[in-house]
Amino acid sequence: MADTIAQALLERAGDDGGGIRTDERSWSWAAVVEEAAARAACFADLGVAGRHVGVLLPNVPEFLFLLGAAALSGSVVVGINPTRRGAELARDVRHTECALVLTDAASAPLLSGLDLGCDVHLVDGTSWRAQAEARRGVPVPPTSPSPEALFLLLFTSGSTGAPKAVRMSQGRAARTASGSAVAFGADAVLYCAMPLFHGNALLANLFPALVSGATVVLKERFSASAFLPDVRRHGCTYFNYVGRALSYILAQPEAPEDADNALQWCLGSEASPRDRAEFRRRFGCIVVEGYSSTEGGVVITPFRGMPRSALGRPADGTDVVVVDPETGVERPRAQLGPEGQLLNAAEAVGEIVGRRGGPSFEGYYANEAADAERTRDGWYWTGDLGYVDGDGTFWFAGRAADWMRVDGENFAAGPIEAVLGRFPGVRAVVVYGVPDPVTGDQVMAALELDAGVAFDPDAFASFLAAQPDLGTKWAPRFVRVIESMPLTATGKVDRKPLRAERWTTPDPVWWRPARDEGFRRLTEADVASLHEGFASAGRSAVLSS
Secondary structure, eight states, X not given: OOSSHHHHHHTTTTOOSSEEEOSSOXXXXXXXXXXXXXXXXXXHHHTOTTSEEXXXXXXXXXXXXXXXXXXXXXXXXXXXXXXXXXXXXXXXXXXXXXXXXXXXXXXXXXXXXXXXXXXXXXXXXXXXXXXXXXXXXXXXXXXXXXXXXXXXEEEOOOSSSSXXXXXXXXXXXXXXXXXXXXXXXXXXXXXXXXXXXXXXXIIIIIHHHHHHTOEEEEOSSXXXXXXXXXXXXXXXXXXXXXXXXXXXXXXXXXXXXXXXXXXXXXXXXXXXXXXXXXXXXXXXXXXXXXXXXXXXXOOEEOOTTOOTTOOXXXXXXXXXXXXXXXXXXXXXXXXXXXXXXXXXXXHHOEEEEETTOOTTOOOBTTOHHHHHHHTGGGSEEEXXXXXXXXXXXXXXXXXXXXXEEETTEEEOHHHHHHHHTTSTTEEEEEEEEEEOSSSSEEEEEEEEEXXXXXXXXXXXXXXXXXXXXXXXXXXXXXXXXXXXXXXXXXXXXXXXXXXXXXXXXXXXXXXXXXXTSOOEEOOHXXXXXXXXXXXXXXXXXXXXX
């Protein structure tokens, strides 16, 4: 097993198989190493070898060559999120102390006029290409970075707060890749359409392929309509995903020959149980979900025969529990109904915590406050909610930011979303708290419906009344019917704009002023009445999101 990504590359230096493939051309692993070594020499020419280099690119081969160059030269790649803009984008570059930003002509306008504190070079221009060509064939750098050497700074998705730059060493990247590579042979073909500036694409696709000698089919960006034609054209046996990717693929017109493909399995997170089941049926491949994060502090892996919708179990020898986030006391085991319904959410749901400190978490870059919050009391606090059943299987219950307090009772959004997701015609659901005029929260749900489905408020109210596992205070007071959920750059649902907009949105919103009333359309007069209620109670409706 390679101790570093640099060592993994060196072990592929003579491998004329596998490697990287696009629709236009391919590179064997030996060719990839050659290109990486050339760019490592370019780093030395530019005086940035061993320093931080920002990369703002789509999924193009040059991005992979730059990752390899950083690994071989002991430099650090900072993956820059292209959905960031203006001052926030400049802040990301300055915060991570980039000595140089490498980008292309299409992305360069995002950086124009910003105070980055460093130069910007175009990698699709004649100057960079000529420099790389002149350096092709140079020897690999003579020194090899240690496993502890910093290799990547990857920003979190920012779905629950400001993005933070996660540190990843050469050793952590290599260990994670080696653990995943056992699932692939050299003949595997991995479809990579998730963004390379995020850990999912690197740790669940590119680096395991490097270690195993498999082939990576690289797509500039994810496209639902191109997915199946790409898989067939290249004979892909595997792909990885995050968030809503399966949903978008399933929205493409179904055909009798959909299962006529080489796919064997896919690995992802945060797809709905309905989408996972439908994807298996339609495309004939196994869908596996696990639990991890860019930080890597806690990993929960699926196992054969586990209940549908569960996360899985922690690796042997790790101490992962669900605790009360305020007291740190371990929560009781979950009681589940015959269909997996959670029957004691108030007692069972808590924060998922690694009690041995999350040994794979290497900290955030230049953010001691975030480090302290994540590792307080010597434990690794994931910021995610979950519960554990009697067999020790973990289940997801939402983010810690999704806690709501209604009439003095605390509960999480995840179990409510699981219930509402059973309503016929619902493609996606997000539940979040909005301020109550007096104190605490009220429950609001955003529903994305299947094409051609209209929201029936009476049917929805009847559905809620018939659900035995819907807590007495869980039923939504507000329902927003949304055309499509807002997403982060990695395809995760972005809850921040939903919380901020609340009921002040052009989308249709249904509400019931009291729990024993039916749902009706929210009007401008209703909104005015709500704000009057806040004013009379001395409480603002505009709270921090």
